[in-house]
Amino acid sequence: MGRVRHLLSLHAQNLLGAMGRIARQPVNSLMTIVVIAIALALPAGFRILLNNVQILSGSWEGVIDFTVYLAVDVEIERAQELMSEIEARPQVADVILVSREAALEEFRSYSGFGEALDALEENPLPHALVVRPVNDLEIDMLATELESLAGVDFVQLDTAWVERLGAILSLVRRVIDMATALLSFAVVLVIGNTIRLEINTRREEILVIKLVGGSDAFIRRPFLYTGFLFGLAGGIVAVITVAVGLRLMASPARTLAELYGSTFAIAGLTLPQTLLLLGGSAILGWAGAGIAAGRHLRAIEPS
Amino acid sequence: MIRFENVYKRYPNGRDALASVSFRLERGEMAFLTGPSGAGKSTLLKLIALIERPSRGTVLIGNRNTSKVSRRRIPEFRRRLGIVFQDHKLLSDRTVFDNIALPLVIGALRRREIGRRVRAALDQVGLLGFEKHFPEALSSGEQQRVGIARAIASRPELVIADEPTGNLDPGLSREIFGLFERFNEVGVTVLVATHDLGVIAERDYRHIRLAGGKLAAADSS
Numbered sequence: 008m009g010r011v012r013h014l015l016s017l018h019a020q021n022l023l024g025a026m027g028r029i030a031r032q033p034v035n036s037l038m039t040i041v042v043i044a045i046a047l048a049l050p051a052g053f054r055i056l057l058n059n060v061q062i063l064s065g066s067w068e069g070v071i072d073f074t075v076y077l078a079v080d081v082e083i084e085r086a087q088e089l090m091s092e093i094e095a096r097p098q099v100a101d102v103i104l105v106s107r108e109a110a111l112e113e114f115r116s117y118s119g120f121g122e123a124l125d126a127l128e129e130n131p132l133p134h135a136l137v138v139r140p141v142n143d144l145e146i147d148m149l150a151t152e153l154e155s156l157a158g159v160d161f162v163q164l165d166t167a168w169v170e171r172l173g174a175i176l177s178l179v180r181r182v183i184d185m186a187t188a189l190l191s192f193a194v195v196l197v198i199g200n201t202i203r204l205e206i207n208t209r210r211e212e213i214l215v216i217k218l219v220g221g222s223d224a225f226i227r228r229p230f231l232y233t234g235f236l237f238g239l240a241g242g243i244v245a246v247i248t249v250a251v252g253l254r255l256m257a258s259p260a261r262t263l264a265e266l267y268g269s270t271f272a273i274a275g276l277t278l279p280q281t282l283l284l285l286g287g288s289a290i291l292g293w294a295g296a297g298i299a300a301g302r303h304l305r306a307i308e309p310s
Numbered sequence: 311m312i313r314f315e316n317v318y319k320r321y322p323n324g325r326d327a328l329a330s331v332s333f334r335l336e337r338g339e340m341a342f343l344t345g346p347s348g349a350g351k352s353t354l355l356k357l358i359a360l361i362e363r364p365s366r367g368t369v370l371i372g373n374r375n376t377s378k379v380s381r382r383r384i385p386e387f388r389r390r391l392g393i394v395f396q397d398h399k400l401l402s403d404r405t406v407f408d409n410i411a412l413p414l415v416i417g418a419l420r421r422r423e424i425g426r427r428v429r430a431a432l433d434q435v436g437l438l439g440f441e442k443h444f445p446e447a448l449s450s451g452e453q454q455r456v457g458i459a460r461a462i463a464s465r466p467e468l469v470i471a472d473e474p475t476g477n478l479d480p481g482l483s484r485e486i487f488g489l490f491e492r493f494n495e496v497g498v499t500v501l502v503a504t505h506d507l508g509v510i511a512e513r514d515y516r517h518i519r520l521a522g523g524k525l526a527a528a529d530s531s
């Protein structure tokens with residue numbers, strides 16, 4: 008009990024001491040913290056954006072519609088027949104008939120080729136059926152079945168771009184992973200360098216402590232606390248930076264989502280992610296200080 | 311308490327600082343280490359404090375062979391030793407209290423015990439009431455007394471001092487030597503290297519004389 012309290016009070020003293028030393032050099036400390044924060048906020052921010060894109064693409068992936076293009080010579084009556092036939096299938100949730108007239112009208116208004124289209128004597132477009140499956144299981148099989156129906160020209164399954172997007176996203180994820188590793192290493196180096204400078208300026212003090220019997224662990228401890236605090240402070244600033252950045256993106260993102268008729272909203276840092284970022288940065292700080300202290304304290308010996 | 315057996319010290323640059331030095335200092339004894347500049351006084355004290363290691367021979371401190379003390383064990387070894395330096399080696403950004411408390415903090419003593427011991431040490435060197443001062447606000451003699459208080463705060467059995475009165479006038483030197491005598495009276499073993507032959511001539515203590523790294527024949531008592 009007394010021992011625990013003694014240890015706690017030692018930790019509190021060390022923590023206060025480290026805060027004091029950081030505060031004594033406000034400009035340098037602030038610069039170190041900002042550099043750490045940037046190095047942490049970049050990968051964290053990009054990871055969040057990536058997660059959002061994935062959520063978005065995931066929500067599309069669930070509802071892959073496919074378009075069944077009928078042969079050009081198929082009349083509207085046959086198209087309606089096909090529509091009821093397809094709608095009756097258990098794997099199909101919904102079917103919409105897009106008549107060739109409607110398709111042309113839509114094309115005219117969106118493509119900007121209105122006048123060019125007017126020059127055509129005949130509507131070149133076929134009737135089409137937009138089929139929404141119940142789920143995305145066995146959609147390939149469904150597509151093949153639909154393609155074999157009489158009057159169907161071809162079925163366009165819109166998975167290709169989803170797969171491509173998925174492949175791009177995993178590539179991006181890999182790049183972010185590497186950037187995270189490199190920038191974490193940079194954080195260790197930045198804190199290590201700060202601690203090295205600190206050790207140099209406190210050289211005399213370290214010598215005296217060694218002369219009166221301070222162990223390596225005793226001498227190292229305040230530097231570890233300093234590194235820990237630098238890491239934690241950098242992490243806190245990084246969390247704030249990411250939160251503000253996402254906040255700034257929220258409104259344009261909502262506008263964009265509304266244009267697509269979606270209710271998508273940017274997801275921010277979750278609590279576990281925040282804790283992971285703070286814990287990770289504190290550990291990086293501790294590690295950077297430990298490495299620097301191990302390398303440089305040994306060289307300081309009284310003579 | 312201290313035993314040197316045929317000790318040699320050659321520095322890496324080839325300089326022989328000590329050659330064939332053998333002597334004993336018994337528990338509770340007090341002695342002065344004298345000799346001209348470059349005689350090897352500081353070197354001898356550094357061997358005791360494990361700042362340097364002998365090239366040959368054995369140094370025993372309290373029956374402990376210093377060659378057997380590993381690098382990792384040096385701090386623990388030094389904690390049982392009080393060392394006084396000519397230049398005080400006080401930390402200028404810490405108060406007198408914190409300077410004296412340093413070895414006790416290292417020794418992980420309780421806060422209340424540290425306070426008691428620091429005040430006791432300050433009392434012994436006659437500086438009670440100076441706890442909150444910073445070293446720079448003190449005279450050279452007062453700073454040296456703070457250094458001595460730090461050396462004795464952890465109640466070591468052995469105190470060594472390298473020219474503790476190097477920068478002080480004879481009056482202050484006498485005061486400092488008087489402090490060491492008082493520690494010795496309560497059983498502390500004391501070894502003081504000094505140039506202050508005049509002041510120690512007034513005293514009836516053992517001299518260990520060094521010259522050119524060798525013990526001079528007459529080791530008077």
Ligand SMILES: Nc1ncnc2c1ncn2[C@@H]1O[C@H](COP(=O)(O)OP(=O)(O)OP(=O)(O)O)[C@@H](O)[C@H]1O
Pocket residue numbers: 310321322323325326327345346347348349350351352353354
């Ligand atoms: N670190 C060192 N490297 C090389 N030679 C050294 C070193 N320290 C001391 N010496 C040499 O060893 C010899 C003894 O030095 P030491 O400092 O022990 O003498 P001293 O008796 O304390 O002298 P002083 O009274 O001037 O302090 C001297 O010749 C000195 O030049």
Ligand SMILES: [Mg+2]
Pocket residue numbers: 351352353472
């Ligand atoms: Mg000397």
